[in-house]
Amino acid sequence: xSAPLIEIIGLSKAFPLRGGLFGGIxxxxxxxxxVSFSLAKGDVFGLAGESGSGKSTIARMIMGLTHPSAxxxxxxxxxxxxLPLALARSKAVQMVFQNPGSSLNPxxxxxxxxxxxxxARKIARADVERGVxxxxxxxxxxxxxxxxxxxxxSGGQKQRIAIARALAVEPQLIILDEPTSALDVSVxxxxxxxxxxxxxxxxxxxxxxSHDLSLxxxxxxxxxxxYLGRLVEEGPTRxxxxxxxxxxxxxxxxxxxxxxxxxxxxxxxxxxxxGEIPSPMNQPPGCAFHTRCPLAxxxxxxxxxxxxxxxxxxxxxxHLLAPDAASLGAKPIETLxxxxxx
Amino acid sequence: xxxxxxxxxxxxxxxxxxxxxxxxxxxxxxLDVPAHRHVALVGESGCGKSVTMRTIMGILPTxxxxxxxxxxLFDGRDLLAMRPRERERLRGTAMSMVFQDPMTSLNPVxxxxxxxxxxxxxxxxxxGRVRGRRGRMARIFEVLGQVRMPDPxxxxxxxxxxxxxxxxxxxxxxxxxxxxxxxxxxxxxxTALDVTTQAQILxxxxxxxxxxxxxxxxxxxxxxxVREAADYVYVMYxxxxxxxxxxxxxxxxxxxPYTHALIDCVxxxxxxxxxxxxDGSLPxxxxxxxxxxxxxxxxxxxxxxxxxxxxxPVSEGHLAACWHLAEAAP
Numbered sequence: 001x002s003a004p005l006i007e008i009i010g011l012s013k014a015f016p017l018r019g020g021l022f023g024g025i026x027x028x029x030x031x032x033x034x035v036s037f038s039l040a041k042g043d044v045f046g047l048a049g050e051s052g053s054g055k056s057t058i059a060r061m062i063m064g065l066t067h068p069s070a071x072x073x074x075x076x077x078x079x080x081x082x083l084p085l086a087l088a089r090s091k092a093v094q095m096v097f098q099n100p101g102s103s104l105n106p107x108x109x110x111x112x113x114x115x116x117x118x119x120a121r122k123i124a125r126a127d128v129e130r131g132v133x134x135x136x137x138x139x140x141x142x143x144x145x146x147x148x149x150x151x152x153x154s155g156g157q158k159q160r161i162a163i164a165r166a167l168a169v170e171p172q173l174i175i176l177d178e179p180t181s182a183l184d185v186s187v188x189x190x191x192x193x194x195x196x197x198x199x200x201x202x203x204x205x206x207x208x209x210s211h212d213l214s215l216x217x218x219x220x221x222x223x224x225x226x227y228l229g230r231l232v233e234e235g236p237t238r239x240x241x242x243x244x245x246x247x248x249x250x251x252x253x254x255x256x257x258x259x260x261x262x263x264x265x266x267x268x269x270x271x272x273x274x275g276e277i278p279s280p281m282n283q284p285p286g287c288a289f290h291t292r293c294p295l296a297x298x299x300x301x302x303x304x305x306x307x308x309x310x311x312x313x314x315x316x317x318x319h320l321l322a323p324d325a326a327s328l329g330a331k332p333i334e335t336l337x338x339x340x341x342x
Numbered sequence: 343x344x345x346x347x348x349x350x351x352x353x354x355x356x357x358x359x360x361x362x363x364x365x366x367x368x369x370x371x372x373l374d375v376p377a378h379r380h381v382a383l384v385g386e387s388g389c390g391k392s393v394t395m396r397t398i399m400g401i402l403p404t405x406x407x408x409x410x411x412x413x414x415l416f417d418g419r420d421l422l423a424m425r426p427r428e429r430e431r432l433r434g435t436a437m438s439m440v441f442q443d444p445m446t447s448l449n450p451v452x453x454x455x456x457x458x459x460x461x462x463x464x465x466x467x468x469x470g471r472v473r474g475r476r477g478r479m480a481r482i483f484e485v486l487g488q489v490r491m492p493d494p495x496x497x498x499x500x501x502x503x504x505x506x507x508x509x510x511x512x513x514x515x516x517x518x519x520x521x522x523x524x525x526x527x528x529x530x531x532x533t534a535l536d537v538t539t540q541a542q543i544l545x546x547x548x549x550x551x552x553x554x555x556x557x558x559x560x561x562x563x564x565x566x567x568v569r570e571a572a573d574y575v576y577v578m579y580x581x582x583x584x585x586x587x588x589x590x591x592x593x594x595x596x597x598x599p600y601t602h603a604l605i606d607c608v609x610x611x612x613x614x615x616x617x618x619x620x621d622g623s624l625p626x627x628x629x630x631x632x633x634x635x636x637x638x639x640x641x642x643x644x645x646x647x648x649x650x651x652x653x654x655p656v657s658e659g660h661l662a663a664c665w666h667l668a669e670a671a672p
Binding site for chain 2: 050051154155184185186187188189190192193196211212213214215217218219237238241251252253255256257258259260262263266267272273274276277
């Protein structure tokens with residue numbers, strides 16, 4: 001494997017919690033705790049997790065929209081966290097947002113919207129028009145779309161425009177924040193197809209944020225599962241979906257509604273998890289998932305589990321995976337593996 | 343399905359007048375929802391599933407909408423032929439609705455208990471029932487318990503902002519259950535929620551249908567949710583029902599080319615998805631195709647498709663409106 005394009009090391013973000021009579025700081029909300037991952041050029045890294053798990057905060061830190069409390073974000077070896085926000089948000093990283101309707105200015109024509117990032121690159125005015133036409137062509141829209149306005153476009157077309165805008169600065173990395181969750185499946189399929197083509201032809205790297213695990217299985221090359229701001233499991237997509245090791249990943253996969261018996265057969269046989277994700281304001285001690293975990297035992301509310309490597313490139317943070325887990329009163333991991341197998 | 347269905351929509355067509363033009367939105371929609379059954383109406387945005395639901399509930403603004411023809415039989419009586427007062431009595435009592443968005447369907451400045459009490463007061467008045475404040479609170483706690491809310495007293499005192507998305511969805515279901523309805527219409531239940539919470543909500547709806555004998559009509563765009571939860575499915579495209587079948591049959595043998603294409607678009611957890619999508623877009627409702635409305639996007643379309651197709655049997659209880667059924671079947 002070549003050197004990673006982007007390396008995230010020990011990234012954390014705590015938001016101060018104000019309150020009381022004088023609005024003093026009462027504590028903090030740990031939105032992201034000690035997240036590390038890296039990805040090579042051309043990879044698609046999927047960040048999965050429920051709402052409140054910290055997916056978007058990680059995206060905002062990589063974009064330079066929020067300063068991390070700790071940790072480093074290395075892009076091609078250069079640490080972005082030390083740079084001023086405006087510079088960090090430079091040409092290398094771009095983002096495509098969830099709601100294509102609200103990320104376009106309704107009073108600007110499509111051509112004007114796409115021209116903004118081109119003008120920001122100080123491209124000669126004469127070349128801007130050609131640039132707009134080229135970008136529209138890249139997202140498979142006819143050139144005459146440049147004179148239209150957002151309200152004349154369908155959701156899928158608006159998302160194509162958002163992608164064209166992201167491509168305008170020739171970024172290396174694009175963060176896709178739920179890019180298709182507002183679209184119908186027949187349109188989603190077309191957008192995913194387009195993103196795949198662009199990745200291949202332009203050598204792009206994506207960080208793909210989604211709560212749709214079925215989509216992630218088909219789009220991402222690696223997946224990280226977040227729970228309350230911590231990466232609880234990470235590995236190559238295939239391994240993670242075929243042999244999920246963390247009880248949270250397993251219950252998440254078990255809850256995915258599927259449309260065929262073949263898919264049903266590969267889902268882990270985990271019960272529906274009770275309750276909801278706890279508030280990040282008062283996180284449970286120990287493993288954050290122990291309050292909902294069907295397999296929790298003595299150690300789980302005491303100590304935050306370290307990462308156990310299942311093989312070279314797949315880890316999970318769960319006490320059940322410790323070599324001496326059985327002696328501490330846990331259900332042996334072999335049972336877990338057998339259940340995974342079906 | 344045996345016996346007379348509780349809700350039966352027969353040949354419903356609805357037009358809309360917009361800017362002086364007439365949009366032919368629903369065309370000849372028929373569907374049945376028996377008691378003890380969970381029926382799903384599935385389709386993509388703009389297919390007319392919400393218009394169908396609103397017409398059934400009688401909350402469609404007319405004008406701009408106009409019901410061209412059809413019947414909506416509830417317990418054998420045509421809702422469309424009823425006097426408005428009579429229909430008003432049924433709405434929100436014998437039939438009620440679970441709204442889609444748990445974030446915006448609740449009033450932020452009143453407690454859950456206050457909002458539920460208001461609904462119950464209206465329902466009681468319509469049914470000519472007398473119930474005191476204490477009786478109302480008892481009923482509210484009872485219903486909150488039925489939707490498996492821990493500590494109903496505390497929930498009733500809470501404001502919506504104090505509850506999570508999943509709990510607000512449960513509150514909306516509880517509100518719909520207050521008047522002991524026989525038919526529940528749920529608009530995209532749980533789709534705004536995380537998968538684990540969604541699974542809990544679907545389980546709750548399933549139990550309500552099984553234990554309380556409710557007839558449930560669920561409107562959704564999510565085929566996974568349909569397969570997980572519904573007993574019987576109607577697939578809608580551009581204002582028409584194109585295929586309907588018992589859930590297992592529909593997924594085992596999707597027979598209409600649209601159903602086929604739609605199922606192909608859904609990403610598979612097993613990882614073998616070809617992202618082809620469906621070319622083209624929905625027809626212009628002001629000038630829809632005269633025949634099959636899917637024909638402009640259909641790979642199998644021929645001259646035959648210029649005439650409207652009628653339902654043709656695939657198997658027991660499984661019908662599809664397509665002239666090319668034999669070729670469409672796998």
